[in-house]
Protein backbone atom coordinates (compact mmCIF):
# COMPACT_ATOMS: atom_id res chain seq x y z
CA UNK A 187 0.00 0.00 0.00
CA UNK A 188 1.24 3.49 -0.88
CA UNK A 189 0.13 7.07 -0.37
CA UNK A 190 -0.05 9.91 -2.80
CA UNK A 191 -1.92 12.93 -4.05
CA UNK A 192 -4.50 13.03 -6.84
CA UNK A 193 -3.28 15.48 -9.45
CA UNK A 194 -5.80 14.79 -12.21
CA UNK A 195 -9.27 13.29 -12.62
CA UNK A 196 -10.51 12.20 -16.02
CA UNK A 197 -13.14 9.74 -17.26
CA UNK A 198 -13.40 7.83 -14.01
CA UNK A 199 -9.65 7.61 -13.51
CA UNK A 200 -7.66 9.32 -10.81
CA UNK A 201 -4.01 10.08 -11.42
CA UNK A 202 -2.09 9.68 -8.20
CA UNK A 203 1.35 11.19 -7.77
CA UNK A 204 3.50 9.21 -5.38
CA UNK A 205 7.28 9.41 -5.08
CA UNK A 206 7.62 11.13 -8.44
CA UNK A 207 5.57 8.44 -10.18
CA UNK A 208 2.02 8.85 -11.52
CA UNK A 209 -0.40 5.94 -11.15
CA UNK A 210 -3.64 5.74 -13.07
CA UNK A 211 -6.11 4.57 -10.45
CA UNK A 212 -9.71 3.55 -10.23
CA UNK A 213 -11.73 4.03 -7.11
CA UNK A 214 -12.49 0.88 -5.25
CA UNK A 215 -12.98 -0.36 -1.72
CA UNK A 216 -13.58 1.30 1.59
CA UNK A 217 -14.11 4.91 0.59
CA UNK A 218 -17.06 3.97 -1.62
CA UNK A 219 -18.99 2.88 1.45
CA UNK A 220 -18.22 6.24 3.02
CA UNK A 221 -19.67 7.84 -0.12
CA UNK A 222 -16.63 10.01 -0.64
CA UNK A 223 -15.89 10.99 -4.20
CA UNK A 224 -12.16 11.46 -4.60
CA UNK A 225 -11.17 14.94 -5.71
CA UNK A 226 -8.10 16.35 -7.31
CA UNK A 227 -5.96 17.49 -4.39
CA UNK A 228 -6.97 14.58 -2.16
CA UNK A 229 -4.37 12.63 -0.28
CA UNK A 230 -5.13 8.96 -0.75
CA UNK A 231 -3.83 5.53 0.04
CA UNK A 232 -3.72 3.20 -2.93
CA UNK A 233 -2.65 -0.21 -4.02
CA UNK A 234 -0.31 -0.24 -7.00
CA UNK A 235 -0.93 -3.12 -9.39
CA UNK A 236 2.14 -2.32 -11.43
CA UNK A 237 4.34 0.69 -12.19
CA UNK A 238 1.51 2.66 -13.79
CA UNK A 239 -1.80 1.44 -12.43
CA UNK A 240 -3.53 0.90 -9.16
CA UNK A 241 -6.70 1.45 -7.20
CA UNK A 242 -7.54 3.89 -4.47
CA UNK A 243 -8.22 2.41 -1.06
CA UNK A 244 -9.01 5.43 1.05
CA UNK A 245 -9.33 9.19 0.92
CA UNK A 246 -7.76 11.06 3.84
CA UNK A 247 -9.55 13.84 5.62
CA UNK A 248 -9.60 17.14 3.75
CA UNK A 249 -8.69 20.51 5.17
CA UNK A 250 -11.11 22.14 2.74
CA UNK A 251 -12.75 21.67 -0.64
CA UNK A 252 -14.26 23.71 -3.42
CA UNK A 253 -17.27 22.86 -5.54
CA UNK A 254 -16.22 24.73 -8.63
CA UNK A 255 -13.61 23.66 -9.59
CA UNK A 256 -13.99 20.43 -7.60
CA UNK A 257 -10.67 20.28 -5.74
CA UNK A 258 -9.55 19.57 -2.19
CA UNK A 259 -6.84 20.77 0.18
CA UNK A 260 -6.34 24.20 -1.31
CA UNK A 261 -3.64 26.26 0.37
CA UNK A 262 -4.21 29.59 -1.26
CA UNK A 263 -6.33 31.51 -3.70
CA UNK A 264 -4.79 34.03 -6.04
CA UNK A 265 -7.53 36.61 -6.48
CA UNK A 266 -6.95 38.37 -9.75
CA UNK A 267 -8.68 41.73 -9.96
CA UNK A 268 -7.82 44.07 -12.80
CA UNK A 269 -7.13 47.71 -12.00
CA UNK A 270 -9.11 48.61 -15.14
CA UNK A 271 -10.83 46.76 -18.01
CA UNK A 272 -12.87 45.68 -16.10
CA UNK A 273 -12.67 48.33 -13.37
CA UNK A 274 -11.40 47.24 -9.97
CA UNK A 275 -14.37 45.95 -8.00
CA UNK A 276 -13.95 46.03 -4.19
CA UNK A 277 -17.51 44.69 -3.83
CA UNK A 278 -16.69 41.52 -5.71
CA UNK A 279 -13.28 41.27 -4.07
CA UNK A 280 -14.82 41.40 -0.59
CA UNK A 281 -17.28 38.70 -1.61
CA UNK A 282 -14.45 36.43 -2.75
CA UNK A 283 -12.44 37.23 0.37
CA UNK A 284 -15.31 36.20 2.62
CA UNK A 285 -15.69 32.95 0.73
CA UNK A 286 -12.01 32.17 0.98
CA UNK A 287 -11.67 33.15 4.63
CA UNK A 288 -14.62 30.87 5.42
CA UNK A 289 -12.81 27.93 3.85
CA UNK A 290 -9.51 28.67 5.58
CA UNK A 291 -7.76 29.33 2.32
CA UNK A 292 -5.11 32.04 2.29
CA UNK A 293 -5.97 34.86 -0.11
CA UNK A 294 -3.35 36.66 -2.17
CA UNK A 295 -4.64 39.65 -4.07
CA UNK A 296 -3.25 40.38 -7.51
CA UNK A 297 -4.13 43.72 -9.03
CA UNK A 298 -3.63 43.04 -12.71
CA UNK A 299 -3.28 45.23 -15.82
CA UNK A 300 -1.36 47.89 -13.87
CA UNK A 301 0.12 49.07 -17.18
CA UNK A 302 -3.33 50.37 -18.14
CA UNK A 303 -3.68 52.62 -15.08
CA UNK A 304 -3.67 56.29 -16.08
CA UNK A 305 -2.92 59.30 -13.90
CA UNK A 306 -6.58 59.89 -13.21
CA UNK A 307 -7.28 56.35 -11.99
CA UNK A 308 -4.00 55.89 -10.17
CA UNK A 309 -4.82 57.54 -6.80
CA UNK A 310 -8.01 55.50 -6.45
CA UNK A 311 -6.27 52.20 -7.22
CA UNK A 312 -3.38 53.02 -4.91
CA UNK A 313 -5.81 53.78 -2.10
CA UNK A 314 -7.49 50.39 -2.53
CA UNK A 315 -4.10 48.69 -2.49
CA UNK A 316 -3.17 50.48 0.74
CA UNK A 317 -6.51 49.57 2.30
CA UNK A 318 -6.22 45.84 1.60
CA UNK A 319 -2.61 45.78 2.77
CA UNK A 320 -3.79 47.48 5.95
CA UNK A 321 -6.21 44.58 6.50
CA UNK A 322 -3.16 42.33 6.36
CA UNK A 323 -3.45 40.88 2.89
CA UNK A 324 -0.61 40.46 0.45
CA UNK A 325 -1.41 42.66 -2.53
CA UNK A 326 0.72 42.31 -5.66
CA UNK A 327 0.67 44.81 -8.49
CA UNK A 328 1.09 42.97 -11.74
CA UNK A 329 1.23 43.61 -15.45
CA UNK A 330 1.59 40.74 -17.88
CA UNK A 331 2.36 43.27 -20.58
CA UNK A 332 5.45 44.70 -18.84
CA UNK A 333 5.98 41.56 -16.71
CA UNK A 334 6.01 43.81 -13.64
CA UNK A 335 5.22 41.78 -10.54
CA UNK A 336 5.10 38.43 -12.33
CA UNK A 337 8.34 37.27 -10.76
CA UNK A 338 7.15 38.50 -7.39
CA UNK A 339 4.14 36.20 -7.58
CA UNK A 340 6.05 33.12 -8.74
CA UNK A 341 7.71 32.21 -5.40
CA UNK A 342 4.31 32.34 -3.67
CA UNK A 343 3.34 29.20 -5.59
CA UNK A 344 6.18 27.03 -4.35
CA UNK A 345 5.08 23.94 -2.46
CA UNK A 346 1.44 25.08 -2.44
CA UNK A 347 -1.86 24.16 -4.07
CA UNK A 348 -3.30 27.35 -5.54
CA UNK A 349 -6.45 28.32 -7.35
CA UNK A 350 -6.73 31.41 -9.48
CA UNK A 351 -10.02 33.23 -9.18
CA UNK A 352 -11.55 36.37 -10.56
CA UNK A 353 -13.95 37.70 -13.13
CA UNK A 354 -13.66 36.76 -16.74
CA UNK A 355 -11.31 39.05 -18.64
CA UNK A 356 -9.16 40.18 -15.70
CA UNK A 357 -6.14 38.36 -17.11
CA UNK A 358 -5.96 35.04 -15.25
CA UNK A 359 -4.97 32.95 -18.26
CA UNK A 360 -2.50 35.59 -19.43
CA UNK A 361 -0.93 35.58 -15.98
CA UNK A 362 -0.63 31.78 -15.87
CA UNK A 363 1.00 31.85 -19.29
CA UNK A 364 3.47 34.48 -18.07
CA UNK A 365 4.23 32.43 -14.95
CA UNK A 366 4.90 29.34 -16.96
CA UNK A 367 6.16 30.07 -20.47
CA UNK A 368 5.02 27.44 -22.93
CA UNK A 369 1.72 26.89 -21.17
CA UNK A 370 -0.28 28.57 -23.95
CA UNK A 371 -3.67 28.80 -22.30
CA UNK A 372 -6.21 30.57 -24.47
CA UNK A 373 -6.62 34.22 -23.57
CA UNK A 374 -9.23 36.80 -24.32
CA UNK A 375 -11.59 33.95 -25.07
CA UNK A 376 -15.35 34.15 -24.95
CA UNK A 377 -15.95 30.88 -23.12
CA UNK A 378 -18.00 32.70 -20.47
CA UNK A 379 -20.67 33.37 -23.08
CA UNK A 380 -21.46 29.67 -23.02
CA UNK A 381 -22.76 30.03 -19.48
CA UNK A 382 -21.70 27.78 -16.69
CA UNK A 383 -24.29 25.09 -17.40
CA UNK A 384 -22.39 24.09 -20.51
CA UNK A 385 -19.22 23.16 -18.68
CA UNK A 386 -20.23 19.58 -18.09
CA UNK A 387 -16.90 17.80 -18.41
CA UNK A 388 -15.48 17.16 -14.98
CA UNK A 389 -11.92 17.19 -16.05
CA UNK A 390 -9.69 18.81 -13.48
CA UNK A 391 -5.95 18.77 -13.56
CA UNK A 392 -3.14 20.38 -11.64
CA UNK A 393 -0.52 22.27 -13.57
CA UNK A 394 2.94 22.49 -12.02
CA UNK A 395 4.06 26.08 -11.80
CA UNK A 396 6.91 27.43 -9.73
CA UNK A 397 7.29 24.23 -7.74
CA UNK A 398 3.63 24.13 -6.74
CA UNK A 399 0.31 23.00 -8.12
CA UNK A 400 -2.26 25.26 -9.74
CA UNK A 401 -5.76 24.12 -10.65
CA UNK A 402 -6.16 24.43 -14.39
CA UNK A 403 -9.81 25.44 -14.12
CA UNK A 404 -9.55 29.09 -13.27
CA UNK A 405 -11.77 30.60 -10.72
CA UNK A 406 -14.28 29.47 -8.27
CA UNK A 407 -17.70 30.83 -8.23
CA UNK A 408 -18.94 33.70 -6.13
CA UNK A 409 -22.09 31.56 -6.02
CA UNK A 410 -20.50 29.55 -3.25
CA UNK A 411 -21.29 32.56 -1.11
CA UNK A 412 -24.58 30.73 -0.53
CA UNK A 413 -22.79 28.49 1.94
CA UNK A 414 -21.73 31.28 4.29
CA UNK A 415 -23.62 31.41 7.58
CA UNK A 416 -24.45 34.62 9.44
CA UNK A 417 -22.31 33.72 12.46
CA UNK A 418 -19.28 33.13 10.23
CA UNK A 419 -19.41 36.51 8.54
CA UNK A 420 -17.68 38.74 11.14
CA UNK A 421 -14.86 36.18 11.30
CA UNK A 422 -14.22 36.61 7.59
CA UNK A 423 -13.12 40.24 8.02
CA UNK A 424 -9.64 40.09 9.63
CA UNK A 425 -9.67 43.75 10.66
CA UNK A 426 -12.95 43.15 12.53
CA UNK A 427 -11.57 40.06 14.22
CA UNK A 428 -8.53 42.04 15.34
CA UNK A 429 -10.77 44.61 17.05
CA UNK A 430 -13.62 42.48 18.36
CA UNK A 431 -11.89 41.84 21.71
CA UNK A 432 -12.41 45.57 22.37
CA UNK A 433 -16.13 45.45 21.61
CA UNK A 434 -18.22 45.69 24.79
CA UNK A 435 -20.24 42.59 23.98
CA UNK A 436 -18.80 39.21 23.31
CA UNK A 437 -20.11 37.94 19.99
CA UNK A 438 -20.70 41.54 18.87
CA UNK A 439 -22.03 41.60 15.31
CA UNK A 440 -20.72 45.17 14.89
CA UNK A 441 -24.13 46.45 13.87
CA UNK A 442 -26.60 47.63 16.53
CA UNK A 443 -24.48 47.00 19.64
CA UNK A 444 -23.17 49.98 21.67
CA UNK A 445 -19.45 50.44 22.36
CA UNK A 446 -18.40 48.51 19.29
CA UNK A 447 -14.70 48.77 18.47
CA UNK A 448 -15.34 48.08 14.78
CA UNK A 449 -17.80 50.96 14.49
CA UNK A 450 -15.37 53.20 16.34
CA UNK A 451 -12.65 52.30 13.84
CA UNK A 452 -15.11 53.01 11.06
CA UNK A 453 -15.93 56.44 12.52
CA UNK A 454 -12.26 57.34 12.87
CA UNK A 455 -11.53 56.21 9.31
CA UNK A 456 -9.31 53.29 10.31
CA UNK A 457 -11.69 50.93 8.57
CA UNK A 458 -12.72 52.15 5.10
CA UNK A 459 -16.45 52.70 4.82
CA UNK A 460 -16.83 50.45 1.77
CA UNK A 461 -15.52 47.40 3.66
CA UNK A 462 -18.10 47.96 6.40
CA UNK A 463 -20.86 48.67 3.87
CA UNK A 464 -20.12 45.40 2.09
CA UNK A 465 -20.21 43.60 5.44
CA UNK A 466 -23.67 45.04 6.18
CA UNK A 467 -24.95 44.21 2.70
CA UNK A 468 -23.69 40.62 3.06
CA UNK A 469 -25.58 40.34 6.37
CA UNK A 470 -28.75 41.46 4.60
CA UNK A 471 -28.15 39.05 1.76
CA UNK A 472 -27.66 36.09 4.08
CA UNK A 473 -30.75 37.02 6.13
CA UNK A 474 -32.91 37.25 3.03
CA UNK A 475 -31.66 33.98 1.64
CA UNK A 476 -34.22 31.24 1.37
CA UNK A 477 -33.58 28.36 3.75
CA UNK A 478 -31.68 25.51 2.19
CA UNK A 479 -32.71 21.91 2.48
Ligand SMILES: Nc1nc2c(ncn2[C@@H]2O[C@H](COP(=O)(O)OP(=O)(O)O)[C@@H](O)[C@H]2O)c(=O)[nH]1
Pocket residue numbers: 298299300301302328329330331332352353354355356357358359360361372373374375404
Ligand atom coordinates in the same frame (compact mmCIF):
# COMPACT_ATOMS: atom_id res chain seq x y z
N1 LIG B 1 -2.78 45.70 -21.10
C1 LIG B 1 -2.88 44.51 -20.51
N2 LIG B 1 -3.78 43.61 -20.97
C2 LIG B 1 -3.86 42.42 -20.37
C3 LIG B 1 -3.05 42.09 -19.25
N3 LIG B 1 -3.38 40.84 -18.83
C4 LIG B 1 -4.34 40.42 -19.67
N4 LIG B 1 -4.64 41.34 -20.61
C5 LIG B 1 -5.64 41.24 -21.68
O1 LIG B 1 -6.93 41.06 -21.09
C6 LIG B 1 -7.74 40.18 -21.88
C7 LIG B 1 -8.28 39.04 -21.02
O2 LIG B 1 -7.19 38.26 -20.57
P1 LIG B 1 -7.38 36.73 -20.15
O3 LIG B 1 -6.04 36.27 -19.69
O4 LIG B 1 -8.04 35.94 -21.20
O5 LIG B 1 -8.37 36.89 -18.89
P2 LIG B 1 -9.15 35.73 -18.09
O6 LIG B 1 -10.53 35.70 -18.63
O7 LIG B 1 -9.15 36.22 -16.66
O8 LIG B 1 -8.40 34.45 -18.26
C8 LIG B 1 -6.84 39.69 -23.02
O9 LIG B 1 -7.15 40.45 -24.17
C9 LIG B 1 -5.43 39.98 -22.53
O10 LIG B 1 -4.53 40.23 -23.56
C10 LIG B 1 -2.10 43.08 -18.77
O11 LIG B 1 -1.36 42.91 -17.80
N5 LIG B 1 -2.08 44.27 -19.44
Ligand SMILES: [Mg+2]
Pocket residue numbers: 358359360372373374404
Ligand atom coordinates in the same frame (compact mmCIF):
# COMPACT_ATOMS: atom_id res chain seq x y z
MG1 LIG C 1 -9.09 32.62 -19.00
Ligand SMILES: [Zn+2]
Pocket residue numbers: 430433434438439440441443445446447448449
Ligand atom coordinates in the same frame (compact mmCIF):
# COMPACT_ATOMS: atom_id res chain seq x y z
ZN1 LIG D 1 -18.37 45.16 17.54
